[in-house]
Amino acid sequence: MADKILSCKDCGTNFVFTEREQEFYKEKGFTNEPLRCPDCRRARKQQRNNRDNRTGARGGYRR
Ligand SMILES: [Zn+2]
Numbered sequence: 001m002a003d004k005i006l007s008c009k010d011c012g013t014n015f016v017f018t019e020r021e022q023e024f025y026k027e028k029g030f031t032n033e034p035l036r037c038p039d040c041r042r043a044r045k046q047q048r049n050n051r052d053n054r055t056g057a058r059g060g061y062r063r
Helices: 019-028 038-054
Strands: 004-007 014-017
Touching: none
Parallel strands: none
Antiparallel strands: 004 014
């Protein structure tokens, strides 16, 4: 396996999907490659957290 260059679905930036990350994905059983660069992934995660907070979801569980 080798590092792969993927392009982000959201911002079009090329980012590296490293060998190590590929291993990690495989371990988790993910069959898809990441669609977004790390920055966009982080941004989306934060957005989701913000939304959860606004709808009044209490902590203590995820999903
Ligand atoms: Zn991006």
